[in-house]
Amino acid sequence: MNQKVTEQPSRYNDLEKMSIKELLGSINKEDQTVPVAVEAALSQIEGLVDAIVDRMLSGGRLFYIGAGTSGRLGILDASEIPPTYGMPPGVVIGVIAGGNKAITTPVENAEDDEEQGWNDLKEHNVSEKDVVVGVAASGTTPYVIGALRHCQANNIVTGSISCNPDADISKVADHPVEVIVGPEFVTGSTRMKSGTAQKLVLNMISTTVMIQMGRVEGNRMVNMQLTNDKLIDRGTRMIMDRTGITDYERAKQLLLEKGSVKLAIDAVS
Template sequence: MYNTVVDKHIRITEEPSNYDKLDEMETLDIVANINNEDKKVAEAVECVLPIVAKVVDETAARFEKGGRLFYIGAGTSGRLGILDASEIPPTFGMPYDKVIGLIAGGDNAIRKAVENAEDDTEQAWKDLLEYDINSNDVLVGIAASGTTPYVLGGIADAKQHGLLTVGITNNPGSPLAQASDIPIEVNVGPEFLTGSTRMKSGTSQKMVLNMISTGVMIRIGRVKGNKMVNMQLSNIKLIDRGTRYIMEETGLDYEAAEKALIKYGSVKLAIDALK
């Protein structure tokens, strides 16, 4: 179990902004300066790509054994994990219980902050136990500061139970980085609005999560070429997209491709049957 201690490491995410007198700036200058800071995010993420690739491969290997991917976080970090997890079923046709996002304070915290929820070091593991979590699973803790007790407690308990643990943080050398089997430390520098980690830090987290989940889905065969051949056909737009995928792969006209898609229920099944 993680014990809360006074953390004395340098918190880059809390350092003063490189800009001052924001309230006196012209509006165009505000948005231009935010954009200038955002340009730094992709470069910071580029520095950790080999580590992200390692997480993808390790996670895919566990998926082949029946494992799952869990995200835990508080506030913006928790919401980003839930956002990424929620897109996996419609995009890749995976069950909803294969990539799961959990937030400190439960589902109510998705829209409204739940007081003191992130300070509970024991709650994350309690939340995870509801999913019969086991050593084949992967736990990704997300915390810009790298000090969130909810995340640190979950990572500590997961390690004790043999899970692979990954920490995504924007403070190199933070407690989360030190506690995780694989730390992903994305140094985006101080925020435009001092301490507002929903900005560059949050953007970098979303980029890394996109890479992890999309990379895993590609590695386990949920993508063909560059197409989402296992996507859920939940609306007219997606049926049209799937129909066009089949047309490209088989040479059928639109009407025949659409009939095949409806008959087989997925792009992949239709293409496999037609070929």
């Protein structure tokens, strides 16, 4: 079996002998290659997003499932959907090998269990209406591959995000996305370029899906939750901009009364 690209030796050596300036410059140089690799995968991402939108507009949900850094990135993306777009919790769900403890603490051997991923999905009553996206930089994580294999056997649409060509996970994904970023700056440290690539792709997926589902108007997050003073101020200024209301306190009162920018604007229109 060929060595995975994500495990190939770094293009840099003797890192411990580099100055801080050299280390930062070299890391930055490598990071600049990531968006180019993402661009090469845009058609794959488009196919996955199209499938997600189709299912979610029909009442389905989006699941991200992963282990380690990949799992944490999925949970991060999922957790930001309710406050940013006003979607109820449970519409976009992140699942990680080892459970919630694994968000902050590594859980030994959790990613090696081929059956546990499917068991974790079943706790959320995953069904044919949903889409499950496996996130695995290596593309070989048994926890994730096993989950996607079970999903396909149960007619659930699957996607994947990995950073190796012809990855094992791609074989169990209806819509595989492979972002080939090359060897890591620190050999095998896939939390670096691979993690950055995964974060970029997850941002693109969730943002595009939410726009397609009508959670953005113009370029504004009109359904964001009013969870702090900054967001209330932002929402108030959106209302003033969109409605012509010039009194800040009046716009703010309307926002708090209606509960969202969209509802406040609709009340004035």
